[in-house]
Amino acid sequence: MGEKILMKGNEAIGEAAIRAGCRFYFGYPITPQSELTAYMAKKLLKMKDAAFIQAESEIAAINMVYGAASTGARAMTSSSSPGISLKQEGISYIACSEIPCVVVNMQRGGPGLGDIQPSQGDYFQATKGGGHGDYHLIVLAPSSVQELVDLTMDAFDLADKYTNPAMILGDGLLGQMMEAVEFKEKPKVDLPDKSGWALTGCKGREHRYIVSFDLDPNVLEKWNIKIFEKYKELKEKEVKYEAVNVENADLVIVAYGIVARIAKTTVQNAKKEGINIGLIRPITLFPFPDKVIAETAEKVKKFLTVEMSMGQMVEDVKLAVNGKAEVNFYGRAGGIIPSPEEILKEVKKIFIRV
Amino acid sequence: MKKVFGRPESLTEVPFTYCPGCHHGIAHRLVAEVLDEFGVRERTIGVCPVGCSVFAYLFFNCDMICAAHGRAPATATGIKRARPDSVVFTYQGDGDLASIGTAEIVHAANRGENITVIFINNAIYGMTGGQMAPTSLVGQVTQTSPYGRDPETMGYPIKMAEMLSTLKRAVYISRVALNKPANIIKAKKSIKKAFQVQLDKKGFSMVEILSTCPTNWGLSPIEASKWLEENMIPYYPLGEFRTPEEVA
Numbered sequence: 030m031g032e033k034i035l036m037k038g039n040e041a042i043g044e045a046a047i048r049a050g051c052r053f054y055f056g057y058p059i060t061p062q063s064e065l066t067a068y069m070a071k072k073l074l075k076m077k078d079a080a081f082i083q084a085e086s087e088i089a090a091i092n093m094v095y096g097a098a099s100t101g102a103r104a105m106t107s108s109s110s111p112g113i114s115l116k117q118e119g120i121s122y123i124a125c126s127e128i129p130c131v132v133v134n135m136q137r138g139g140p141g142l143g144d145i146q147p148s149q150g151d152y153f154q155a156t157k158g159g160g161h162g163d164y165h166l167i168v169l170a171p172s173s174v175q176e177l178v179d180l181t182m183d184a185f186d187l188a189d190k191y192t193n194p195a196m197i198l199g200d201g202l203l204g205q206m207m208e209a210v211e212f213k214e215k216p217k218v219d220l221p222d223k224s225g226w227a228l229t230g231c232k233g234r235e236h237r238y239i240v241s242f243d244l245d246p247n248v249l250e251k252w253n254i255k256i257f258e259k260y261k262e263l264k265e266k267e268v269k270y271e272a273v274n275v276e277n278a279d280l281v282i283v284a285y286g287i288v289a290r291i292a293k294t295t296v297q298n299a300k301k302e303g304i305n306i307g308l309i310r311p312i313t314l315f316p317f318p319d320k321v322i323a324e325t326a327e328k329v330k331k332f333l334t335v336e337m338s339m340g341q342m343v344e345d346v347k348l349a350v351n352g353k354a355e356v357n358f359y360g361r362a363g364g365i366i367p368s369p370e371e372i373l374k375e376v377k378k379i380f381i382r383v
Numbered sequence: 384m385k386k387v388f389g390r391p392e393s394l395t396e397v398p399f400t401y402c403p404g405c406h407h408g409i410a411h412r413l414v415a416e417v418l419d420e421f422g423v424r425e426r427t428i429g430v431c432p433v434g435c436s437v438f439a440y441l442f443f444n445c446d447m448i449c450a451a452h453g454r455a456p457a458t459a460t461g462i463k464r465a466r467p468d469s470v471v472f473t474y475q476g477d478g479d480l481a482s483i484g485t486a487e488i489v490h491a492a493n494r495g496e497n498i499t500v501i502f503i504n505n506a507i508y509g510m511t512g513g514q515m516a517p518t519s520l521v522g523q524v525t526q527t528s529p530y531g532r533d534p535e536t537m538g539y540p541i542k543m544a545e546m547l548s549t550l551k552r553a554v555y556i557s558r559v560a561l562n563k564p565a566n567i568i569k570a571k572k573s574i575k576k577a578f579q580v581q582l583d584k585k586g587f588s589m590v591e592i593l594s595t596c597p598t599n600w601g602l603s604p605i606e607a608s609k610w611l612e613e614n615m616i617p618y619y620p621l622g623e624f625r626t627p628e629e630v631a
Contacts, residue, residue, distance in 0.1 A: 080464035089487050092454035096459060096464075099461070230445070240449040
């Protein structure tokens with residue numbers, strides 16, 4: 030066991046990124062993730078062969094990531110909802126160019142300028158593409174500060190492995206809370222060599238270029254197909270989820286991130302009242318754990334998706350359930366965090382209705 | 384036989400896609416000759432823009448990346464910070480640099496990013512078919528200023544070289560033209576100076592190049608060069624606005 034340190038979520042992400050070998054960070058201040066930007070400034074400005082830039086905008090920051098990552102370096106940017114919207118064009122370019130990088134979104138209430146309270150309103154944006162064109166990000170949804178650390182490290186590996194941008198989809202609550210974390214030595218992962226595509230100067234080889242552009246629709250379609258082959262592989266190999274008390278449950282809650290953590294308390298409290306419910310917590314939002322949900326729907330006939338949104342992930346749950354069970358939804362928006370009690374109340378409503 | 388003229392090694396053999404009389408080809412060649420003369424082709428990474436020169440990645444025989452519209456200075460910043468020993472240049476048009484990418488160019492210059500910017504100012508949007516550029520002249524008729532550029536509602540043409548010269552970390556800033564051989568020779572000297580500044584790690588350098596767009600100006604190549612001489616140079620004076628000596 031390593032040493033446990035008390036850390037704020039946003040800072041823990043920064044430390045994890047540095048330990049994962051990220052030496053290039055470009056960001057712009059926005060609440061509730063600014064501590065991450067400040068942490069990277071504090072660390073990277075003192076490191077050799079590293080760079081921290083407070084960019085002039087979110088747009089510039091993501092395009093700096095594009096440049097640094099194109100040389101094969103591990104690079105990252107972070108923001109919160111409105112800032113992530115600004116980065117979308119750049120993310121689309123990076124996905125099309127097949128360049129690995131990590132983008133952190135500590136979501137806040139929206140739409141528009143919204144507020145600065147935690148939210149899960151960016152699920153669609155994160156998992157369905159977000160910018161223009163056909164692409165996906167690898168989306169990881171931590172539910173504790175420890176998971177912010179572990180999944181940030183995983184995100185860099187997954188991005189490298191699939192040469193695709195990866196996103197940590199957290200929220201303002203996770204970013205602001207302090208918990209004990211451990212920085213575990215990660216077993217060495219076999220990752221593909223970047224020398225086949227990185228821009229390093231053309232010494233000893235033909236010149237090469239990184240572009241997200243081809244006027245020939247036949248070529249561009251091939252690129253689209255190639256990118257989607259990777260997504261197929263991601264769906265086969267990289268799905269992660271946590272299942273709690275799903276066997277023999279009368280109802281299964283599907284929730285991710287901080288809401289899943291709250292829902293765990295609901296599961297425990299329900300048990301005390303003799304209500305047998307389970308929880309499926311997607312850890313990867315893309316690829317989405319639809320198989321386990323589909324299998325569960327063969328046995329459990331009631332689902333309740335709980336989100337801090339007006340209902341986004343619930344669409345993926347419905348697709349996975351595919352009519353085999355009843356899918357209910359409970360959501361709070363605008364930065365309101367649902368309590369375990371109010372979730373339990375929703376569960377009871379479903380049982381009474383039947 | 385002694386070879387007196389040939390293709391610079393820093394250009395590929397891919398034929399240019401530019402219109403007859405367009406100055407992009409000359410500008411490409413000058414940059415390539417400078418890279419050859421410094422012997423830095425193999426450690427150069429170029430950033431091309433969105434616009435007519437979007438295909439520059441096919442023409443320059445060095446590693447290249449195509450940035451999003453206006454973002455080349457940000458992308459170049461990321462590259463240079465990750466690989467400080469690489470020679471990094473952006474090649475941008477006036478819509479790219481002086482309109483959609485104003486924030487990126489101003490802040491890259493202000494940070495003194497050690498990159499070289501080649502800025503093609505032809506006072507019009509070429510790739511999209513002749514719309515008004517931020518650098519279009521007063522009265523200039525374009526697709527989107529069909530009655531001529533009216534400064535009352537469209538503002539005056541932006542002088543980027545002068546504007547960026549107010550920034551302390553913008554170490555070398557010049558404006559050149561490619562409308563006649565004498566100016567081309569001066570332009571090459573200036574481009575060379577700009578890259579020298581980068582090789583000496585002195586900071587940000589930019590060469591603004593006044594160029595023609597015969598197709599969208601509706602002029603023949605010769606008329607276009609003449610139009611540039613008579614209309615652009617009086618408004619956009621040639622010369623050096625910042626030099627390392629002045630900075631030091």
